[in-house]
Amino acid sequence: MxxxxxxxxxxxxxxxxxxxxxxxxxxxxxxxxxxxxxxxxxxxxxxxxxxxxxxxxxxxxxxxxxxxxxxxxxxxxxxxxxxxxxxxxxxxxxxxxxxxxxxxxxxxxxxxxxxxxxxxxxxxxxxxxxxxxxxxxxxxxxxxxxxxxxxxxxxxxxxxxxxxxxxxxxxxxxxxxxxxxxxxxxxxxxxxxxxxDIEEAMQNYTDSILVEYINTALGFSVLYPSVFTDDMLVEDGDGISAKLPDDSLSFFVKRAPNSANANLTDYVSVIANGITNAKATLNEAFSSATVTYNTEDGFTVFNVYIITDKYIYQAELSYRKELASTYQMYTAYLENSFAVDAVSVG
Structure with a gap:
C-alpha cells in the first residue's frame, strides 16, 4: 500500500x-x-x-x-x-x-x-x-x-x-x-x-523529493526517493523494493522473524564485523542502528535496522559511489523516517 x-x-x-x-x-x-x-x-x-x-x-x-x-x-x-x-x-x-x-x-x-x-x-x-x-x-x-x-x-x-x-x-x-x-x-x-514556517512550500518540496510508504500488514513506514516511480515498486509478503532501470540506485524495506531473539546491538555488531570497513552506528533516540559500507563493484550501501521481540526490520538504500552528491542525503531521510508501528512490536 x-x-x-x-x-x-x-x-x-x-x-x-x-x-x-x-x-x-x-x-x-x-x-x-x-x-x-x-x-x-x-x-x-x-x-x-x-x-x-x-x-x-x-x-x-x-x-x-x-x-x-x-x-x-x-x-x-x-x-x-x-x-x-x-x-x-x-x-x-x-x-x-x-x-x-x-x-x-x-x-x-x-x-x-x-x-x-x-x-x-x-x-x-x-x-x-x-x-x-x-x-x-x-x-x-x-x-x-x-x-x-x-x-x-x-x-x-x-x-x-x-x-x-x-x-x-x-x-x-x-x-x-x-x-x-x-x-x-x-x-x-x-x-x-x-x-x-510556510507550510505549502515545505510540503511542495517534500512531495518533490520523497514519497511516504506505509505497510499496515507488516507494520512499518518509511520515506523513499521520489525518483522511484510506481511501476518500479515491487511488493511481496516480506516488504517492498525498487531499483532504477540502470541499477544505479535501489532500495528495499523488509521484515523477517526474530527467531533467534536477537538484540539490536549484538545483531548489528555481527553484521558490521562481517563486512570490510563497515561503519555501524547506534541511534538510541530511535531505537535503531545503521550500517554503511562500500562494495567492490562501486556501490555505497546504507542500512537501517530496527529489532523487536518478534521481528527484524531492515531498510536499505544503495547507490553508485559517483552519485553520492545526489543520493547521499536520502540516507538521512531513510534513517529518520523508518518507523515500526506499535502494533507490530506486540
Missing part, C-alpha cells in the same frame, strides 16, 4: 519543519540547481556564518532589514579561508569601507560595518546542497535544499569524506537578479530550521 500522507512521527515532524517558501514564486518556472553553480561558494559561506554566529541559526532578510553584526563577523572570518572566487581577504576585517562595498554587492539587507576581530574559521565545512529551484518571472529566484557538515565542500569530497557527512537542516535562499551584484544576484533572504 503506497500512500502520500502527512508525516506522523514527532521526530520526523521536527525534521520537516525546516523549509521556507516564497509566495512570490508560487507560479515559478522550472530551473535546475546546476544553472546556479556560481552561487554555491556564496551559499556555503552564508550558511556557515548563519549557523555559527550564534546559538541559533540566523535569518537573513531583504532590503528592509539589517545584517546582524555577529553574522557579518562570521561571514568575513570564515570567508578569508573560503573559496577564492569569493574574493574575501584579511584586509576586509579592518576596512569598514571595503566591507560596506563588498556587502552591498552581495546582500540586499542594510549593513553597519565595524572593525572585526580575527577568529579562526569553523572546524570542517558547512555547505548547502541545492535540490530544487523556483525561478520567478520578476527576476526573483528561490533555491531550496539541504545543509550539511563535512570535512570539505561536497565538490571536493572523496568516498571517505562522504561517509562522514552530517545532514543538518533544510534551508532556502532567495535572490534577485541585479546586474551590479558581484555574482549577478543580490541575496534577499536565507532561513533555516524553525524559521521555515
Amino acid at each position: 503506497r500512500k502520500l500522507l502527512s508525516l506522523r512521527m514527532i521526530a520526523w515532524t521536527l525534521t520537516l519543519c525546516l523549509l521556507a517558501g516564497c509566495a512570490a514564486t508560487a507560479g515559478a518556472t522550472a530551473a535546475q540547481p546546476s544553472d546556479f553553480d556560481a552561487l554555491k561558494p556564496l551559499m556555503d559561506l552564508v550558511a556557515t556564518a548563519a549557523m555559527s554566529a550564534g546559538d541559533e541559526p540566523l535569518v537573513i532578510g531583504d532590503a528592509d532589514s539589517t545584517l546582524n553584526s555577529a553574522f557579518v563577523a562570521a561571514f568575513f572570518n570564515n570567508g578569508v579561508a573560503a573559496d577564492p572566487s569569493l574574493g574575501i581577504t584579511a584586509d576586509l576585517l579592518s576596512g569598514t569601507e571595503q566591507q560596506a562595498a563588498y556587502l552591498a554587492k552581495v546582500f540586499a539587507a542594510k549593513t553597519a560595518p565595524e572593525v572585526i576581530a580575527p577568529t579562526d574559521p569553523i572546524n570542517g565545512h558547512i555547505g548547502f546542497q541545492p535540490v530544487t529551484v523556483n525561478a520567478g518571472t520578476d527576476s526573483d529566484l528561490q533555491i531550496i535544499g539541504e545543509l550539511y557538515w563535512g570535512a570539505k565542500a561536497m565538490s571536493q569530497m572523496t568516498d571517505a569524506d562522504y561517509a562522514d557527512i552530517r545532514w543538518l537542516d533544510r534551508a532556502v535562499f532567495s535572490f534577485r537578479a541585479d546586474a551590479n551584484a558581484t555574482f549577478g544576484y543580490l541575496l534577499t533572504g536565507f532561513s533555516v530550521g524553525s524559521e521555515l
Whole structure:
C-alpha cells in the first residue's frame, strides 16, 4: 500500500519543519540547481556564518532589514579561508569601507560595518546542497535544499569524506537578479530550521523529493526517493523494493522473524564485523542502528535496522559511489523516517 500522507512521527515532524517558501514564486518556472553553480561558494559561506554566529541559526532578510553584526563577523572570518572566487581577504576585517562595498554587492539587507576581530574559521565545512529551484518571472529566484557538515565542500569530497557527512537542516535562499551584484544576484533572504514556517512550500518540496510508504500488514513506514516511480515498486509478503532501470540506485524495506531473539546491538555488531570497513552506528533516540559500507563493484550501501521481540526490520538504500552528491542525503531521510508501528512490536 503506497500512500502520500502527512508525516506522523514527532521526530520526523521536527525534521520537516525546516523549509521556507516564497509566495512570490508560487507560479515559478522550472530551473535546475546546476544553472546556479556560481552561487554555491556564496551559499556555503552564508550558511556557515548563519549557523555559527550564534546559538541559533540566523535569518537573513531583504532590503528592509539589517545584517546582524555577529553574522557579518562570521561571514568575513570564515570567508578569508573560503573559496577564492569569493574574493574575501584579511584586509576586509579592518576596512569598514571595503566591507560596506563588498556587502552591498552581495546582500540586499542594510549593513553597519565595524572593525572585526580575527577568529579562526569553523572546524570542517558547512555547505548547502541545492535540490530544487523556483525561478520567478520578476527576476526573483528561490533555491531550496539541504545543509550539511563535512570535512570539505561536497565538490571536493572523496568516498571517505562522504561517509562522514552530517545532514543538518533544510534551508532556502532567495535572490534577485541585479546586474551590479558581484555574482549577478543580490541575496534577499536565507532561513533555516524553525524559521521555515510556510507550510505549502515545505510540503511542495517534500512531495518533490520523497514519497511516504506505509505497510499496515507488516507494520512499518518509511520515506523513499521520489525518483522511484510506481511501476518500479515491487511488493511481496516480506516488504517492498525498487531499483532504477540502470541499477544505479535501489532500495528495499523488509521484515523477517526474530527467531533467534536477537538484540539490536549484538545483531548489528555481527553484521558490521562481517563486512570490510563497515561503519555501524547506534541511534538510541530511535531505537535503531545503521550500517554503511562500500562494495567492490562501486556501490555505497546504507542500512537501517530496527529489532523487536518478534521481528527484524531492515531498510536499505544503495547507490553508485559517483552519485553520492545526489543520493547521499536520502540516507538521512531513510534513517529518520523508518518507523515500526506499535502494533507490530506486540
